[in-house]
Amino acid sequence: MAEVDFSDFDAAAAWFKSQTPEVRCTIASRAALRVAANLGLYKGEHADTPILRVLRCTLTSAVRGLGRTEDVKSLDRANLFAYSVANSAHSTALSTHLIGSPGAAAGVGHSAANSAADSATHSAHAVRSAFSAASSVANSIHSVVESTFSTLSVTISAHAARSAAAWDRSHIKADLNTQTLWAGPVVPDGMSTQHSVFLNRLSKNPDWDFFRTWYEQMWEGTFTDWDLATAVAKIDDDVWDEGLAAVAEAIRGITARRLTETLPQVEEIFETATGVYDVRGTIVEPTKLIGSIANRVQFAMDLAINSNVCDLDSMSTAAKILRHALENCLDDPNALEQFLRQAGDLIRSGLDSGKFGDDDALDVLIRTLDETALQLRADHPDVADAVDARVRQRLRELEDVERLRGAALIEDMREGTTGRLDAEFELAAETTRDGDSLDATAEALKQSGNRAGKISLSERAKKAEGSGFMSSVKIGMRAQNLVEFVSNLFSGGAV
Structure with missing residues (x-):
């Protein structure tokens, strides 16, 4: 027809x-x-x-x-x-x-x-x-x-x-x-x-x-x-x-x-007008998140390599790792996150040993590597899933006394926070103390560690800039203590 x-x-x-x-x-x-x-x-x-x-x-x-x-x-x-x-x-x-x-x-x-x-x-x-x-x-x-x-x-x-x-x-x-x-x-x-x-x-x-x-x-x-x-x-x-x-x-x-369901829920930890921290949510597409991270790392790395003070050059191991990550791992967020942490650890070790000189450009690079690795763990669904798996396995092996210590560290974060963040730290501490659900405890610890990490980075940046480290509350120190605790729940570096 x-x-x-x-x-x-x-x-x-x-x-x-x-x-x-x-x-x-x-x-x-x-x-x-x-x-x-x-x-x-x-x-x-x-x-x-x-x-x-x-x-x-x-x-x-x-x-x-x-x-x-x-x-x-x-x-x-x-x-x-x-x-x-x-x-x-x-x-x-x-x-x-x-x-x-x-x-x-x-x-x-x-x-x-x-x-x-x-x-x-x-x-x-x-x-x-x-x-x-x-x-x-x-x-x-x-x-x-x-x-x-x-x-x-x-x-x-x-x-x-x-x-x-x-x-x-x-x-x-x-x-x-x-x-x-x-x-x-x-x-x-x-x-x-x-x-x-x-x-x-x-x-x-x-x-x-x-x-x-x-x-x-x-x-x-x-x-x-x-x-x-x-x-x-x-x-x-x-x-x-x-x-x-x-x-x-x-x-x-x-x-x-x-x-x-399809996009990660990105959290912005922000400092209120009264000097305490709260949280609000935003949405970002994973591919845009990766692109933004790549641009930030590339800029910070170029800044440090071009510095005449810090002694980080393009042939150093840390620079080679970052170059590999940016050229070959943008489609593998878990590998990207691991290489960012490795490079950051190498640079910190080089500073401690005197291999690298103390320089503002190197500080910027270290902060950038910490922040971007943290953002991947907190906000990219694939990386977050891998973190969840590691935390759950360690929780199965965790003694009650250590779990209760983690709950106490989360509770400590309430001093220096307000609003939703304060309320959710309280709930996370309670969930961790109870320990009834492995999944709920893992999520509470991971989320609290990510949030503490962002606060710690913010406080470190303020201290470096001389803009008023919160010595009265010591929120940065409390945050770092929680970060270190959660870091030990899984291999491969800090949260």
Whole structure:
């Protein structure tokens, strides 16, 4: 069947019958999305409800078109529900006052409903599935033909819609989701105008943010976050029943969980105006973290090597280790962290033995190596996992008296801290004293050691700069004591 006239229902149904459920779902959802801007014609206090229902159906069908094995069953169940609620959107459209033609939005509601029905029924009713998908395309085109808003030409729009659907059919071996919705034909003037109006409407309420992004990027062929789209399509029916605000909140929760699961939670230890320390969280991408560390280490190393005082040169062992780490280990964060510590230990040893001269540039390099190794352990998930494994093993061998000493050292950190940091040091000390859970104790000690390390580095920098070491509280000394304790829980140097 070389050519298919998608305005001919029987011909379209026959072609769809020969296609996989994934092809049917993808083409049906794209057909509905081409005229989804007509949803903006809905007016009134409760206009969000039918718009949300139709967009849900269209999204679910698009996601089902991906054919991901692990998601097929749950999406089929979601589609059965989505199909039933989208039919109400069709009924609502017929009875709602619209600016323009009621048939325009009604066609979209019906087409999206049939998009959902396509994937919901494909396994048991192949013929009905093909019928529904074909009906979806036909109704999508029909909605364009009926729409009379702006300067839209019925003849031109109908031809453009048919051409777009035919273009999809001829490119089913390609990734249709990377193609613009109107690939091939020119977007009809009226539809292009309504597209802008619809985007503007969605932009006025942040609860539409996900759907606005998805719709706009699908229009442009640039949408890529199908993991998020799949998670949204699988939101429980009860949440969809509650309406747009509930769905938007669920999407925000999904986004937050995905962010914390895939990116490390970076902690910034900062000194308050009263001179005590607190903590706040930020997010950083692991690759950006590595890049930032590499730049800082390279700068500090060049500064020290170019110094005429410290005697560190490019042929010294520490410099060779750092050069190797920067040139060969940026894709191996654990190796990078270990080499940073090794280089720092060698330089400190060289200072103690007199091999290296005391110099500000060398102090900068040592502080940089300590800080970046610490940041990797605290903030890069791969390095943190390796640290966890070492700490847990040592905890299995730790005597109770040593564990209680660790708890006391953590408790000591509360003097000189405030707010969240003070509260969490208290909880960590209690967790370590109890020792009931190996995992909880390991996490409490590792987290407390990382935080103490950052405070120790800050205090060392202040002392070196003569900017007011906290001698009254001695927070730096307390922090260093905890750092040394946690360091001894695993091999390979300080936390």
